[in-house]
Amino acid sequence: xxxxxxxxxxxxxxxxxxxxxxxxxxxxxxxxxxxxxxxxxxxxxxxxxxxxxxxxxxxxxxxxxxxxxxxxxxxxxxxxxxxxxxxxxxxxxxxxxxxxxxxxxxxxxxxxxxxxxxxxxxxxxxxxxxxxxxxxxxxxxxxxxxxxxxxxxxxxxxxxxxxxxxxxxxxxxxxxxxxxxxxxxxxxxxxxxxxxxxxxxxxxxxxxxxxxxxxxxxxxxx
Numbered sequence: 001x002x003x004x005x006x007x008x009x010x011x012x013x014x015x016x017x018x019x020x021x022x023x024x025x026x027x028x029x030x031x032x033x034x035x036x037x038x039x040x041x042x043x044x045x046x047x048x049x050x051x052x053x054x055x056x057x058x059x060x061x062x063x064x065x066x067x068x069x070x071x072x073x074x075x076x077x078x079x080x081x082x083x084x085x086x087x088x089x090x091x092x093x094x095x096x097x098x099x100x101x102x103x104x105x106x107x108x109x110x111x112x113x114x115x116x117x118x119x120x121x122x123x124x125x126x127x128x129x130x131x132x133x134x135x136x137x138x139x140x141x142x143x144x145x146x147x148x149x150x151x152x153x154x155x156x157x158x159x160x161x162x163x164x165x166x167x168x169x170x171x172x173x174x175x176x177x178x179x180x181x182x183x184x185x186x187x188x189x190x191x192x193x194x195x196x197x198x199x200x201x202x203x204x205x206x207x208x209x210x211x212x213x214x215x216x217x218x219x220x221x222x
Contacts (some may be wrong), residue, residue, distance in 0.1 A: 002175055006098045006139070008094055008099075008101065008134075009094065009131055009134065010094050010095070010096060010097050010099065011093070011094065012093070012094060012097075012134050012135070012140060013079065013091065013092065013093045013094075013134070013135040013188070014091075014092055014093075014094065014100060014132040014133060014134050014135065015089065015090070015091055015132070015133045015135065015144045015148070016051050016089070016090040016091075016100065016104065016130055016131070016132050017087065017088070017089050017090075017130065017131045017132075017133075018087060018088060018104075018126045018130040019086060019087040019126065019127050019129055020086040020087060020109070020125060020126060020127075021124060021125065021126065021127055021171065022041075023086050024086060024125075025085050025086050025113060026086050026087065026088070026126065027083055027084075027085055027086075027169075028085075028086070028119070028123055031118075032038075032114075032115060032118070032139060033083055033168070033169045033196075035111065035114055036088070036107075036111050037081075037082055037083070037169070037183065038052070039052055039058065039107050039110050039111055040078060040081065040090075040107065040183060041078075041183045041212075042055070043075070043103055043107045043110065044074050044075060044076050044077070044078055044183075045070050045071070045073070045074050045075065046071070046074055046075050046095075046096060046099075046104060047070050047071060047073070048070060048106075049066035049067065049070050051110065052110050053110070053113070053114070073095070073096070074095045074096070074099075075095060075096050075099035075100070075102055075103040076092040076093060076094055076095055076099050076100055076103045077092065077093040077095055077185040078090065078091075078092055078147065078171075078183055078184050078185065079091040079092060079093060079184055079185055079186070079188055080145045080148050080149065080170075080171045080175075080184060080189065081148070081170060081171050081183075081184070082148045082149060082151045082152065082169065082170035082171070083169040084151055084152065084157065084168065085157070089147075089151060091135075091141075091144060091145055091148060093185070093188070099130040100132060104130050105127075108125070108126050111125070112124065112125040112126070127131060131159040138192070141188070141189070142189065142192055142202070146202060146203050146206055147210065148170070149164075149170055149171070149172045149175070150164070150165055150203060150206065150207055150210050150211075152167045152169075152170065152172070153207050153210075153211060154207075154210050154211050154214045155214070156211075160209055161204050162171070162212070163199070164204075167175075171183070171184045171187045172203075174186060175189065175190070175196065175199055176196050176199060176200050176203075177196070178196065201216055
């Protein structure tokens with residue numbers, strides 16, 4: 001993965017996006033979605049105990065020992081995410097210098113190896129250079145988090161908002177469902193909402209606008 005012309009700044013939050021080469025599918029089964037989410041957590045830490053492929057074959061006792069030995073320092077803090085059939089969105093805060101680039105490199109290398117073995121394919125799966133946009137204001141942070149969580153509705157992966165609220169391959173349930181455990185650091189976004197219900201209204205009230213805007217863009221590009 002080539003170096004970035006403009007380096008990513010530590011302690012700043014970025015919207016990270018990447019797409020399958022040629023818009024090819026990058027997630028084709030439940031197991032692939034689950035694997036990617038496991039890798040998000042595993043490689044977000046500064047010192048993962050091993051490669052994930054080795055880690056998953058260890059006994060539970062050995063896994064616990066290694067997890068406890070890795071420490072709490074992270075390369076990135078994951079604030080929100082959404083996986084779609086041929087791309088993904090992440091909202092992450094860089095916790096260490098070059099943390100995002102290192103994290104994405106480990107994440108995609110590991111997932112691509114898994115995908116290729118599982119599907120008897122070879123070569124790169126995602127576009128070589130991921131996109132990263134820095135969040136310059138809190139308002140931008142909130143709008144991007146909403147955009148990320150609305151993606152399955154915008155792209156007609158789910159038909160309605162009820163289905164969106166339980167979409168399993170994003171962090172939306174972590175924010176809207178009471179006591180839902182997950183992988184995100186939620187304090188930066190949650191501090192702007194008194195209750196999960198007010199956060200839900202913030203997302204859902206914009207849903208039709210975002211879907212219609214996506215349709216208009218599609219028609220223009222076609």
